[in-house]
Amino acid sequence: MEHQPPPFFKTGPAPLVRLTFFVLLSFLLLILDARFRYLEVLRQGVATALHPVQTLAGAPAWLVGRVGDFFVSQSGLQAENADLKRKELVDAKTLMQMDQLQGENAHLRDLLGARERLPVNALLGEILYSARDPFSRKVIVDKGFNHGIKPGQVAIDHIGVIGQVTRVHPFISEITLVTDKEQTIPVQVVRNGLRAIAYGGGDGGTLDLKFMAANADVRNGDQLVTSGIDGIYLPGLPVATVAAVERNAAYAFARISCTPAAGIDNHGQVLILSSERKLEPAPAADDVKDKPAKAKRRRREP
Amino acid sequence: MLAAGKRQRILLPVKSWFIWLSLAVALLLNLLPPTRIAAYPEWVALVLTFWCVREPRRVNVGTSWMFGFAMDIADAALLGQHALSYALLAYVATSLSRRMQWFPVSQQALHLLPLMLFTQLIMLGTNAIAGGMFPGWTFFLSSFTSALLWPAVSFILLLPQRQPESIDQTRPI
Numbered sequence: 118m119e120h121q122p123p124p125f126f127k128t129g130p131a132p133l134v135r136l137t138f139f140v141l142l143s144f145l146l147l148i149l150d151a152r153f154r155y156l157e158v159l160r161q162g163v164a165t166a167l168h169p170v171q172t173l174a175g176a177p178a179w180l181v182g183r184v185g186d187f188f189v190s191q192s193g194l195q196a197e198n199a200d201l202k203r204k205e206l207v208d209a210k211t212l213m214q215m216d217q218l219q220g221e222n223a224h225l226r227d228l229l230g231a232r233e234r235l236p237v238n239a240l241l242g243e244i245l246y247s248a249r250d251p252f253s254r255k256v257i258v259d260k261g262f263n264h265g266i267k268p269g270q271v272a273i274d275h276i277g278v279i280g281q282v283t284r285v286h287p288f289i290s291e292i293t294l295v296t297d298k299e300q301t302i303p304v305q306v307v308r309n310g311l312r313a314i315a316y317g318g319g320d321g322g323t324l325d326l327k328f329m330a331a332n333a334d335v336r337n338g339d340q341l342v343t344s345g346i347d348g349i350y351l352p353g354l355p356v357a358t359v360a361a362v363e364r365n366a367a368y369a370f371a372r373i374s375c376t377p378a379a380g381i382d383n384h385g386q387v388l389i390l391s392s393e394r395k396l397e398p399a400p401a402a403d404d405v406k407d408k409p410a411k412a413k414r415r416r417r418e419p
Numbered sequence: 420m421l422a423a424g425k426r427q428r429i430l431l432p433v434k435s436w437f438i439w440l441s442l443a444v445a446l447l448l449n450l451l452p453p454t455r456i457a458a459y460p461e462w463v464a465l466v467l468t469f470w471c472v473r474e475p476r477r478v479n480v481g482t483s484w485m486f487g488f489a490m491d492i493a494d495a496a497l498l499g500q501h502a503l504s505y506a507l508l509a510y511v512a513t514s515l516s517r518r519m520q521w522f523p524v525s526q527q528a529l530h531l532l533p534l535m536l537f538t539q540l541i542m543l544g545t546n547a548i549a550g551g552m553f554p555g556w557t558f559f560l561s562s563f564t565s566a567l568l569w570p571a572v573s574f575i576l577l578l579p580q581r582q583p584e585s586i587d588q589t590r591p592i
Contacts, residue, residue, distance in 0.1 A: 132479065132480065139484040140507070143487075143499040144503070146502065159498075164492050167489060170446060170493070174447050177451070246451070249450070250497075252542075284495065291495045298551070
């Protein structure tokens with residue numbers, strides 16, 4: 118095979134060779150991304166390069182929104198204005214009590230020796246688009262680490278928790294919604310303080326409370342709020358309402374599904390909260406191990 | 420190129436800037452906000468298939484892989500999911516290119532449907548392995564809309580090649 122005639126047309130490597138190369142490259146990427154998450158830097162680089170395209174893609178919707186704002190009818194505005202005034206009156210009483218309550222709260226906290234709750238900074242983000250990937254529930258917002266966003270921050274709307282910032286690029290960041298299958302959020306039942314963990318339902322639009330005993334005291338219509346024991350979510354943010362509880366004697370756990378409180382898929386704006394809460398470190402491993410280890414030894418001796 | 424029994428004009432050679440422009444526009448269309456609708460067509464896959472069929476020597480597996488990679492990042496999807504499926508799509512499309520061009524556009528669309536379904540199936544497979552959620556059967560609707568759009572897309576993308584260099588009434592073709 119040393120003396121091959123020169124090819125008539127230069128076509129590069131054969132299609133099958135190309136395919137094999139690129140398929141192997143894809144597998145490499147898939148494994149590196151799904152298993153080890155090594156490629157965040159690469160992702161950030163390409164995301165920055167793609168940013169103009171994404172902004173351009175969002176432009177028509179933005180323009181339509183602006184034009185819609187401009188032509189909003191006067192009666193609509195008047196109605197909204199009246200509504201807001203009424204709401205302000207209702208809120209005024211609460212606001213007046215607020216100062217007094219805050220003072221009282223500070224005093225009581227001092228008495229109890231509890232640490233002050235740290236102030237929370239909030240940043241308003243606009244949802245550029247919801248990621249098209251049908252295998253997850255994510256939205257892209259127009260604030261990135263240039264605006265001080267960090268992974269792990271919590272996104273809320275005016276009703277409750279929407280999700281959590283999972284990936285941050287220079288100008289944009291990804292928020293994984295609470296209904297995503299991979300997303301978990303520690304919650305508490307308002308009625309009785311029962312703690313639980315809410316998992317994204319996966320089928321879109323619901324959350325599940327998993328691993329709750331079949332006789333757990335959860336009822337239809339129970340409000341779930343963040344418990345705050347994880348140190349990431351602030352306590353007391355509404356998350357979901359229990360929609361259905363199914364107790365089957367055949368299973369150890371109850372099937373509890375909830376509907377999210379916030380308008381997860383409805384709004385254009387989100388508030389991204391950044392709180393620098395530091396939890397006490399977990400007790401050292403030696404302290405915890407101590408007692409059970411001794412107990413075991415004693416049991417073995419006789 | 421020659422539809423059975425039909426007279427067809429000889430097309431001008433394609434300009435490479437037009438290929439890149441059409442692919443960029445497809446990427447833009449894929450990122451438009453209403454993309455949560457299940458039936459929203461896969462513009463990038465559609466345009467890539469078109470060029471793989473028409474110009475297999477310019478657009479092939481490598482180009483497709485690159486655009487798949489860009490889609491992965493813009494979509495916040497698993498890295499390599501679109502890249503893998505678009506590369507496979509491009510391979511099948513380039514090997515079908517000789518065959519497909521013998522058929523009229525409507526039958527080309529019929530060729531496209533299984534191709535698109537195959538692409539989506541690969542995406543579903545990679546996600547199932549990586550632990551993504553099942554998006555429901557409506558997920559496959561996008562293949563059907565893409566196939567329906569094939570005649571329109573191929574008409575628009577061939578427009579610049581249809582213009583004659585100089586209008587000459589005495590020209591035989």
